[in-house]
Amino acid sequence: MSLDRQIEEQIKQLFKSWAHAEAETVNRMPQAGSARRYFRISGAGKTVIATWNPDIQENRAFIAFSRHFQENKLATPTILAVSEDESSYLQQDLGDYALYQDLPFKPLLLGKYQLVLAELARIQVLGGKDFPYEYAYPARRFDRDSMRWDLDYFKYFFLKLQEVPFDEQALEVEFNSLLDWLMEAPAWHFMLRDCQSRNIIFQEEKPWFIDFQAGREGPVAYDVASLLWQAKAEIPPDTRTALLEYYIGQLKRYIELDEAAFRDTYYGFVLHRNLQVLGAYGFRGLVQRKQHFIDSIPLALQNIQWLLQHIDFPVSLNEIKMALHQLYPKYPISTMAQNDDLKIRITSFSYKRGLPTDPSGNGGGFIFDCRSILNPGRFDAYKSLTGLDPSVQQFLLEESEIDTFLEPVFTLVDRAVSNYLERGFSNLQVSFGCTGGQHRSVYSSERLAAHLRQIPGVEVVLTHRERAHWPE
Incomplete structure (x- = not known):
């Protein structure tokens, strides 16, 4: 029996034990960048999402986080059943209407983004209270090492694959200066880690967050940077600024905030996130040859180009600027x-x-x-x-x-x-x-x-x- 058939039989059995009925349909859903496989299963008038993932620690993190969020009545899917070997689980089906289906950004989406940001602040702060960080995987905290891994991801899986000259020692010095500065950021609570439009489902005009297994304690600014600077979103600069201010207002409902320090380091996390994204696009696209990720490189570079031209950073970024400057002509914005x-x-x-x-x-x-x-x-x-x-x-x-x-x-x-x-x-x-x-x-x-x-x-x-x- 093939692995696909084994997985399908396992999740059908899990559905049967939960629903007390046979699965009538099992439809595999599109697979993104991870090894996780998703299925929509229906039977006896019930429909759920089944997940199979060989990474048991990642499953434990998602399940523990989901249960914690549900106890606090936050907008995340309910875990319905877990297999004995913890390789698969059933969760609430929230539908297929993800925020990214409305992209690129249009003025009519402003209200939706505000709803997302309001719920994001709730999950980060209220959800972060008494959080089961012992399940966080692969790291409990978005510490200096975690940030460094992301910068190395950019260097080895994107920059070094481009065959452009750069001074690696100078780049390392800039990475360390950037990390020193970011570690001073205020407002460390729960950080979703991959807060972007594909992972936000709208059901009955309410946003739900569906992907947070890599979550950990971290600077809340990182999630906002991930959402508002997503390459495919193409949110205009003025709108991004307005949405940032809206988020700050929502965040202040729950915590005291040094707004000046928050805004300052926010743009540092925007840069860090976009460099990490280029690393992901390099690995998934240039190494694994997945075309969707290659197609996204020009928009990510455009984000960084705007950022480096308009934001006055308190640390030197000359080597990063010089290396990326050589790549802008190589990845022109598509006419699509x-x-x-x-x-x-x-x-x-x-x-x-x-x-x-x-x-x-x-x-x-x-x-x-x-x-x-x-x-x-x-x-x-x-x-x-x-x-x-x-x-x-x-x-x-x-x-x-x-x-x-x-x-x-x-x-x-x-x-x-x-x-x-x-x-x-x-x-x-x-x-x-x-x-x-x-x-x-x-x-x-x-x-x-x-x-x-x-x-x-x-x-x-x-x-x-x-x-x-x-x-x-």
Whole structure:
């Protein structure tokens, strides 16, 4: 049995023990940069998110933190069940509407960001009281060593891969001066560590934080810097400043604050965070060759360029400036931000009725033949159903090789989407065909559509062409 199948069986068993019912559907969710795998499981009228992660210490941290936050009635998902080996757990399903889906920033998002910042201050200060820091992993505190690891991440996984000259000794001196200054920052409470739009879900107009397993005691300014300076957000400078002031007002509801010292070191954490982000983009993109991270490098560099030009830092950053200055021309801002969203038309169809046409006139894209997959339509129980029905979906997942079929499909389409976004293209068509356009192609189209809707800058138009011919 493959690892994927073992994981799926484990989380289905965990769901059964919690819900006292069989799982009817198990849909794998898009995987980001970590080894964690997420699934949406439904059965007996209940839907939850299942997480599998081989890093047990990280799981223990997330579970302990979640339970602490729930005891304090903070906006984080509830832990519902944990497997005996602690490699998987079930949590509350808050939906798919993440803040990043609204990006890049528009004036209408100001209110949402204010809601996020207000809740962030609550989690940091109120959630930080009597916090179970003994579970924090890999470090209990965002201390000098932790900050140093991030700067080394930038140096080794981004800067040294660029083949630009720099004085490493001078760079080390600047790193140490920067760290000396940041260690003097005020307001150390709970720090989420990765506070960015992908990790904030909106449900009923309320923001929920879903990713904090790397949280620890640290300067609260770091989380604000992470959120407001996220590369893909492209928040205008004046708006960033206004949101910072709003956050400071919220923070002062809970603690006394030296505002001048906070604002001063805040921009130091903005720089530190953006250097860490470049390290992550370098590792995930330049080393692991994940295109999404490579595409994000120009916007992160633009953030740092603005910062170094407009903020007067109390420490010398000459070597950092000189090294990065050589990279700005290498990573120009893509024209994709100046174009409309990439429209991806996904179509399920029957080969008996011919291939789909491309209304955009682009002529590019993919047609995937699903007829090699075991057909549910051959069985009486499924003949009158479609790929939208849970029982058909369960059949395909358990009795066919549909996941094995779709995995390379996602890889191919993801590459094309990244390329089309980078080049400013406006249309891409992806079609799935099977015998009747009712089961396999419908399920595959739905899976790909759900996957692609997670990508910023993409509009997905899903059509089941043979719907009129389905049994009533």
